[in-house]
Amino acid sequence: MNTPHTKSVVSCTINGNATQFLADSGGTLLNALRDDIGLTGVKEGCGTGDCGACSILVEDRVTCACLIFAPEAEGATIVTIEGLAEADHLHPLQETFLEGAALQCGVCTPGFLMAAKALLDKNPDPTETEIRYALAGNLCRCTGYDKIIRAVQDAAERMRENA
Amino acid sequence: MTMTEDPTTPGYKWVGTRPIRPDGLDKVTGKARFGADLILPNMVEAAVLRSRHAHARILSIDTAAALEMPGVQAIITGDDFPPTDDMAPGDAHQAVKVMARDKVLFEGHPVAAVAATSRAEAQAAAKAIVVTYEQLPHVLTVDEAMADGAPILHDDLITANVDPAPETASNIASRAFFERGDLDEGFAAADAILERSYTTKPVHQGYIEPHAAVADSGQNGRANLWVSSQGHFDMRTMTAKVLGMSASKIKATPAEIGGGFGGKTTIYLEPLAVLLSRKANRPVRVVMDRDEVFMATGPTSGSSMKIKMGIKNDGTITACDLWMAFEAGAFPGSPVGAASMTALACYDVDNFRIEGFDVVVNKPKVAAYRAPGAPISAFAVESMIDELARAIDMDPIELRLANAAKEGVQAPYGPVFPRIGFIETLEAIRDSDHYRSPVPEGQGRGLASGFWFNIGGNSVATVNVHADGNVSVITGSPDIGGSRSSMALFAAEEFGIDVERVQPHIADTDTIGDTDVTGGSRVTLATGKVVVEACRKIVTDLCRRAAKTWDCEIEDVEWVQGHAQHVSGTESPLSLADLAANAGRTGGPISATHAENVRGAGAGFSTQLVDLAVDEETGQTSIVRYTTAQDAGKAIHPSYVEGQMQGGVVQGIGWALNEEYIHRADGTLDNPSFLDYRIPVASDLPMIDTIVVEVPNPNHPYGVRGVGEVGIVPPMAAIANAIDRATDCRMEHLPMSPVALLEAINERNAD
Ligand code: FES
Ligand code: FES
Numbered sequence: 001m002n003t004p005h006t007k008s009v010v011s012c013t014i015n016g017n018a019t020q021f022l023a024d025s026g027g028t029l030l031n032a033l034r035d036d037i038g039l040t041g042v043k044e045g046c047g048t049g050d051c052g053a054c055s056i057l058v059e060d061r062v063t064c065a066c067l068i069f070a071p072e073a074e075g076a077t078i079v080t081i082e083g084l085a086e087a088d089h090l091h092p093l094q095e096t097f098l099e100g101a102a103l104q105c106g107v108c109t110p111g112f113l114m115a116a117k118a119l120l121d122k123n124p125d126p127t128e129t130e131i132r133y134a135l136a137g138n139l140c141r142c143t144g145y146d147k148i149i150r151a152v153q154d155a156a157e158r159m160r161e162n163a
Numbered sequence: 164m165t166m167t168e169d170p171t172t173p174g175y176k177w178v179g180t181r182p183i184r185p186d187g188l189d190k191v192t193g194k195a196r197f198g199a200d201l202i203l204p205n206m207v208e209a210a211v212l213r214s215r216h217a218h219a220r221i222l223s224i225d226t227a228a229a230l231e232m233p234g235v236q237a238i239i240t241g242d243d244f245p246p247t248d249d250m251a252p253g254d255a256h257q258a259v260k261v262m263a264r265d266k267v268l269f270e271g272h273p274v275a276a277v278a279a280t281s282r283a284e285a286q287a288a289a290k291a292i293v294v295t296y297e298q299l300p301h302v303l304t305v306d307e308a309m310a311d312g313a314p315i316l317h318d319d320l321i322t323a324n325v326d327p328a329p330e331t332a333s334n335i336a337s338r339a340f341f342e343r344g345d346l347d348e349g350f351a352a353a354d355a356i357l358e359r360s361y362t363t364k365p366v367h368q369g370y371i372e373p374h375a376a377v378a379d380s381g382q383n384g385r386a387n388l389w390v391s392s393q394g395h396f397d398m399r400t401m402t403a404k405v406l407g408m409s410a411s412k413i414k415a416t417p418a419e420i421g422g423g424f425g426g427k428t429t430i431y432l433e434p435l436a437v438l439l440s441r442k443a444n445r446p447v448r449v450v451m452d453r454d455e456v457f458m459a460t461g462p463t464s465g466s467s468m469k470i471k472m473g474i475k476n477d478g479t480i481t482a483c484d485l486w487m488a489f490e491a492g493a494f495p496g497s498p499v500g501a502a503s504m505t506a507l508a509c510y511d512v513d514n515f516r517i518e519g520f521d522v523v524v525n526k527p528k529v530a531a532y533r534a535p536g537a538p539i540s541a542f543a544v545e546s547m548i549d550e551l552a553r554a555i556d557m558d559p560i561e562l563r564l565a566n567a568a569k570e571g572v573q574a575p576y577g578p579v580f581p582r583i584g585f586i587e588t589l590e591a592i593r594d595s596d597h598y599r600s601p602v603p604e605g606q607g608r609g610l611a612s613g614f615w616f617n618i619g620g621n622s623v624a625t626v627n628v629h630a631d632g633n634v635s636v637i638t639g640s641p642d643i644g645g646s647r648s649s650m651a652l653f654a655a656e657e658f659g660i661d662v663e664r665v666q667p668h669i670a671d672t673d674t675i676g677d678t679d680v681t682g683g684s685r686v687t688l689a690t691g692k693v694v695v696e697a698c699r700k701i702v703t704d705l706c707r708r709a710a711k712t713w714d715c716e717i718e719d720v721e722w723v724q725g726h727a728q729h730v731s732g733t734e735s736p737l738s739l740a741d742l743a744a745n746a747g748r749t750g751g752p753i754s755a756t757h758a759e760n761v762r763g764a765g766a767g768f769s770t771q772l773v774d775l776a777v778d779e780e781t782g783q784t785s786i787v788r789y790t791t792a793q794d795a796g797k798a799i800h801p802s803y804v805e806g807q808m809q810g811g812v813v814q815g816i817g818w819a820l821n822e823e824y825i826h827r828a829d830g831t832l833d834n835p836s837f838l839d840y841r842i843p844v845a846s847d848l849p850m851i852d853t854i855v856v857e858v859p860n861p862n863h864p865y866g867v868r869g870v871g872e873v874g875i876v877p878p879m880a881a882i883a884n885a886i887d888r889a890t891d892c893r894m895e896h897l898p899m900s901p902v903a904l905l906e907a908i909n910e911r912n913a914d
Contacts, residue, residue, distance in 0.1 A: 026283070040200040041193015043421070045371040046453040050837035053371055081193035094191040098183045101802035104644035104810065106190030107197055107372040107421025129846075136846040139837060141369045141422050142644060143806055144813030145845040 012073045014039070015083025023070035030054045030065035032073070033080060041081040041110050045139065052138030055111035056080045062118035064137075081110035084117065092155040092162075093117060102151035104142035112138050116152045124160055128153070176724075177655040178865055181802045182662045184648040190419075198375030198391025198418045199450045206377070207236050209439050209449035210285035211432070212275040212292050213459060214267035217525040217830025218301035218314065221265055221294060224275060229291040234284035237442035238292070239435065240275045241265075245407035256494040258405040260528050261434050267296070268316055268493035269527050270831045271458030278439040278447045301525035301830040305467050305488040308334040308524045316493060316523045336495030339503040339519040341575055349482025349514030353473025355554040360469050361543045363879075363897040364823035365462035365490060368532050369814070369842045372421020373456045378436035379446040384412055386437045391418040393427045393641055394680030399672050402433040413437070416671040417641045424814070425531030426461050428680045457835035461530020462824055464489040464497045468543045474551045478565035482514040483507060487540060489521060492528035497521045498536030501616075504576035505876075506540035508614035509585055509768065510566040515575065525830050531682060533811060534615040534872035538818065538879060542897065545611035545880030550893065559610045559884070560593045563770075568614075574766075584794030584858030584868075585768040588612070591792035591854045592770045598790075605776055606787055607889025612770045613876025617869035618683035619761035622690040623676035626654065626697040628753035632740025633664045636697075639678030640690040641669055644810075644871070645803035649687045650694050652799050653865070657698035659725035660739055676758050684869030687799055688860070689761035695864050700755035708749035709737050763862025767873040769793040771812065775885045782905030784820055784886060786847070791877075792854035796868030801855060804870050809851040811874025817843045818875075819882040823898050 006025040013019065014037065021036050030047070033039040033056070045053035047066045054065040057079040084091045093113050096102070103109045112135060119126060119134040126134065131152050132145070140148060189195040226238045241264040247255035263272045275292050279285035302308040302316075315332055322329050323337035350356055377389040386408075390398045399415035402408075420427060432449045440447040451460070466489045473482040485506055489497035499519035506517055552559040567589065568574070570582045592598055592610065602608045625637040636650050647667040655662035679685065706720040709727030713720070713734050720727050726736035737745075746753050774788040791808050798804040821841045825833040834840045859866025879897055887893045892907035 024283070031282075034200075035202065038202075039193070040196070040202075043197070043372070044199065044450075045373070045421075046837050048453065048836055048838065050453075051371055081191075085192055090188075090191065097191050098187040101181070101184070101645065101800075101806055103187070103190055104803070104806050105370070105372070105420060105422045106186075106195055107370075107419075109190050110193050113191060132845040132848070136844045139371055139842060139844065141371055141424070141814070141842060142810045144809035144811075144851050145843075145848055146809045146851045147802070147806060149845065149850070 008071050010071055010074050012075060013077045015079055025071060027070045028066050029068040029070045029073050032070040033065055039080050039082050043107055043110055052111040052115060053108055055114040055138065057114055057118060060118065060121065062115045081113060084113060091117065092158045093152065096151040096154040096158065100147050100151040100154060102143065102147040108138060108140040112140065112148055120156050120159060124156060124163070126156060175656060177652045177662050178799055179801065180652070181800060182648065184645050185651055185667055186642065186647050195419045197372055197421045201377045201389050201418065201448065203377065203379060203446040206446040206448055207278045207280055207443055208282040208285050209276055209278045209436065209447050210282060210289045211273045211435065211449070211455065212289040213455065214263065214270060214272040214274055215831065216267055216296055216298055217270050218299040219267050219296035220299060221263060221267060221274065222297055223295045225293040226275065228293070229277065229288040232284065232288040232291055234280035235288045236278045236280065236445060237439050238275060238277050239438050239442060243438055244405065254404045257401060257430065260494055261405060261430060269525050271455065271527060273435070276435045276439055278443045302334065303524055303526065303826050303830060304465065305490055305522045305524065308522045309488065316525065320495070320523065334523045336491060336521040336523055339500045341503055342516040343575065344514030346482050346484055346514050346516055350473045352475065353481045354476040355551060356471065356473045357547060357550055357554065358471040359547055359895060361546065361895045363466045363539050363542060365465040365526065366818050366822040367457060367462045367840065368424040368426035370422030370424060370426060373451040373453060374431050374460060375450040376432040376436040377446060377448045378440040380437055380441035386413045386440065388413055388415045388433060388437060389418055390415055390433060391420045391427065393420065393423040393643060393682050394678070395641065396639060396672055396677050397428065397680050398430055398433055401430045402437060405430065405434045406437060414671055414673045417669050420641050420643050423643055424533045425535060425682060428531050428682050429461065431460055453837065454835040457840060458832050459527050461528060463532035463535060464491065464529050464539065466490065466539050468540070470543045470547050472547050472551060474555060476555050478555065478557050478562045480510060480512050480566045483512055485517045485543065487519040489519065490524045490526060490529065491521050492526045493523060494528045495521055495523060497529055500536070502536030502540040505537040505614050506544050507575045509568055509612050511568055511572045512566065517575070533814065533875040537613060537615055537876045538815065541611065541613050541876045542879040545877060546883050549609070549880070549884040549887070560589050563589055563612055580766065582858060582861055583766050583768065584856050587856045587858050588768050588770040588792040588794055591856050592772050592790065595790055595854060597772055597788060597852065602774060606774050607885040607887065608772065608774050609881045609883065609885025609888060610770065610772050611877035611880035611884060612768065613873050615684065615767045615873035615876060617688065617764045617767050618685045619689045619764045620679040620683065620685050621760050622678050622693045623756065623758040624690065624693040624697045625675060625754065625756040626694070626701055628701060628739065628743050630743055630746065632738065632743040633666065634658065634660070636665060636667045636694055637670050637675055638690050638694065639670060639675040640686045641681045643681050644807060645800060646686045648803060649691055649799040653691050653694045654698050657695055657702065658739055684767065684871040688764055688863055688867045688869045691799065691867055692761050692863060693757045693759050696757035696759065697755045700757060701753060704753060704755065705739070705742050708742050711749050712737065712745065765796050765860025765862065765868035767794060767868050767870065769873045769877055771877040771881045773881045773885050775882065775889060777886060777889045777904065779908055782901035782908060784899065784904065786816055786849060788849055790852040790854065791874060792856055793870065793874060794856040794858050794868060795870045796860040796863065797857055797866035798855050799865065799867065804855055805853040807870045808853045808874045811872065812851050812878055813843050813848060815875045815878025816848070816882065819879040819897060819899055821898050821900055
């Protein structure tokens with residue numbers, strides 16, 4: 001008794017690389033990224049779109065990878081945490097998260113970094129309230145958010161200075 | 164990259180600074196491997212079949228159809244586990260918790276587990292297992308469980324610590340009891356006496372990383388286990404007990420841990436993974452879904468409390484009578500004992516009686532949650548103290564100062580306090596800009612304090628000096644919030660070298676000696692102490708090597724700022740790198756280990772102040788301003804100390820305002836998701852201001868007390884006290900959700 005699995009080949013661009021993978025029709029993009037493509041920096045905290053740990057950029061928009069079926073990635077341009085830094089330097093957000101101790105356990109960090117990048121790409125000078133609302137879909141249970149918000153403010157400032 | 168500058172403590176170059184954590188780069192680039200990130204060759208995935216009933220007898224489990232499903236490699240049920248008859252009661256409960264035997268005792272209780280080539284196949288097969296149950300009546304609250312004629316969870320459960328011992332089984336597992344002085348005299352001396360009842364709901368630790376385990380069992384009776392836990396030694400030992408194995412036959416390797424807060428100090432999936440791997444003859448990974456985390460892993464207790472307290476007009480607390488019953492979940496072991504010990508620990512009270520009951524109910528077995536028990540009893544005591552302050556018209560800080568525990572006072576649970584910093588936390592808040600600013604129009608301000616023991620315990624460190632003079636520090640303490648940084652700072656300080664030259668590492672159970680869990684706020688204190696001691700052994704050895712090089716007495720050599728120096732100044736100093744390069748000629752590799760059951764933990768205190776606004780139309784509370792003062796003893800890496808303080812406060816805000824397990828009448832959980840179990844998000848909160856108080860712990864080489872836990876003790880009462888001042892509604896039940904608060908506001912309006 002074998003349940004037929006519909007698999008399809010999906011072609012997309014992940015972190016700047018043309019990528020093909022075999023997608024389970026009912027599988028999520030999160031599972032494909034983590035288990036098939038090996039991008040385990042993308043985290044699963046809930047699988048239901050409620051925690052933001054799986055946040056990635058799809059066409060520059062912050063998206064929960066757990067809410068997308070893998071075949072939907074066809075033709076998409078995707079950036080994950082693994083694609084945030086350059087070979088010789090970190091993204092300013094990564095720097096300010098490290099300097100400002102904006103992570104404790106660090107499991108929420110990839111999601112926060114991607115959501116914060118999406119915010120700063122659109123709005124280089126957000127208010128504290130704008131940052132808090134932009135990150136309201138990302139749960140962190142360790143930090144109380146204080147140092148995360150400050151790290152995003154610091155990165156925004158650094159990016160404006162270097163713009 | 165830059166570092167935030169702090170004034171360093173005189174005499175310290177590194178301790179008290181804020182370097183970038185050694186594991187930080189991996190965590191901001193996605194490289195860090197957490198529990199579910201390990202993929203082994205030939206690995207299969209598992210799923211757990213869980214009970215949908217809160218209480219039922221298992222009549223039969225039929226796995227025949229499931230075994231024929233595609234991809235299925237192995238199925239286990241309670242029959243695959245060794246019998247529990249000869250186990251100690253606690254071990255037997257643990258064994259039955261991880262896999263039900265003849266009864267299921269809570270919704271989510273595992274009844275079988277399946278390994279298959281994919282998670283989807285494992286889940287499909289789990290659904291195809293046929294379990295027939297005989298449903299039994301259930302109990303969900305302490306009141307139901309303690310009532311006459313209540314359905315009994317465990318036929319052999321006789322209440323402990325009651326004299327004479329009861330003759331029949333009940334749902335009351337044990338009684339905690341502390342008393343001092345004469346209650347009647349105490350109440351007779353009081354000018355004001357108040358009596359109140361409080362309740363709290365079970366709340367979950369809410370770590371973002373679900374539980375995960377990977378196991379690879381071999382034909383030689385050994386197993387490799389990768390765990391995301393607060394203590395891989397304990398995971399290994401508990402797993403071995405449940406499986407009837409010798410602990411050393413399991414090698415447990417720590418993964419990075421995505422939050423624990425106490426909830427990852429116990430086993431759930433680990434024995435299942437080991438057994439499935441044995442049966443499937445392949446490595447097995449098992450990861451919980453979020454609803455499984457809520458249904459089957461430890462929340463902390465719901466509770467019911469009654470308190471009566473008396474006070475004199477001068478502010479002296481004369482008597483306290485406190486009764487508490489805590490939900491343990493399906494097996495004994497609520498933190499009611501710790502709640503009893505901590506309830507009055509902030510104060511010097513002559514007459515008290517504290518009685519606590521540990522009560523089993525048909526819910527998941529509770530697990531430790533940050534200062535287990537203390538936040539619950541503090542909600543009652545600190546709410547009551549605020550009411551007493553209002554009753555005698557006294558400032559709540561002055562009232563606390565008038566009764567504050569200090570050096571020489573006997574703690575309610577027995578020992579006499581050495582130097583402690585409770586008064587300093589009160590003074591820090593009293594002197595803060597926040598306290599000295601007027602309460603903004605339309606807001607309420609609340610204050611509360613809290614106590615936590617902090618602990619020491621078993622830790623081991625090995626320190627190796629590489630040939631290039633850089634240093635590895637190896638411990639067995641999982642780093643849950645930046646402790647690698649503290650270990651590196653201790654070593655840098657001891658050797659007098661740049662902190663970037665120290666690489667901390669957390670080793671598996673075969674590589675480093677037995678180490679207790681990362682819990683009890685113990686790691687910086689205890690593991691920090693063994694790191695310091697191992698470094699000191701090496702410094703002594705380095706001085707000996709320098710003496711050998713210079714052909715002088717070791718007494719003539721001293722270690723100064725990373726160099727061995729001859730006291731006469733006649734020799735040019737030898738750096739750590741010089742000595743390391745020469746190690747082959749002075750005795751071989753430079754390495755030392757220190758193992759200790761560390762004593763002398765220093766008690767932790769916190770005092771917190773909150774301003775909030777209540778929307779009288781909706782009952783919604785907004786936290787506007789929050790300041791927390793906590794005695795750290797000594798902040799080794801101040802950023803991570805502040806982070807612990809802020810994180811504890813925000814978990815407390817969630818506990819106060821929103822979080823609760825909501826059970827349906829049939830005993831099933833109505834809100835097992837982050838959508839319906841709402842933890843605080845960034846837009847709910849202001850910045851959390853921190854005041855790090857440093858009253859050194861006299862028993863630690865750097866004065867460390869431990870900082871992880873006490874921050875969660877005061878928030879619930881602080882917020883209740885602020886709500887009372889904002890609305891004139893005294894909330895006696897948690898959570899103080901919009902619905903509950905609106906009801907209270909409507910009642911107030913009706914009066
Ligand atoms: S895992 Fe996707 S939102 Fe939680
Ligand atoms: S740092 Fe642990 S969840 Fe955010």
